[in-house]
Amino acid sequence: MFDYEMHQLRAAELIREADDRRLIRQVRKARKEAARSARDKGEGRVESLRGRFTRAA
Secondary structure (H helix, E strand, C coil), X not given: CHHHHHHHXXXXXXXXXXXXXXXXXXHHHHHHHHHHHXXXXXXXXXXXXXXXXXXXX
16 A cells, blocks of 8 residues: 555656646747747837936936
8 A cells, every 4th residue: 555655646746747847848938939029020119218217407
């Protein structure tokens, strides 16, 4: 019985590790795609900073 319980715990641990690795892969892929689309987008509209700061005396 003890061996079976140890096996179940190990199987659950491996499943959690696989899920974590899958999530990490998905995040990296999404970041890479976002960077690629930003790079492909090219030059965009430049926003002015005039409204964000007050004038110095």
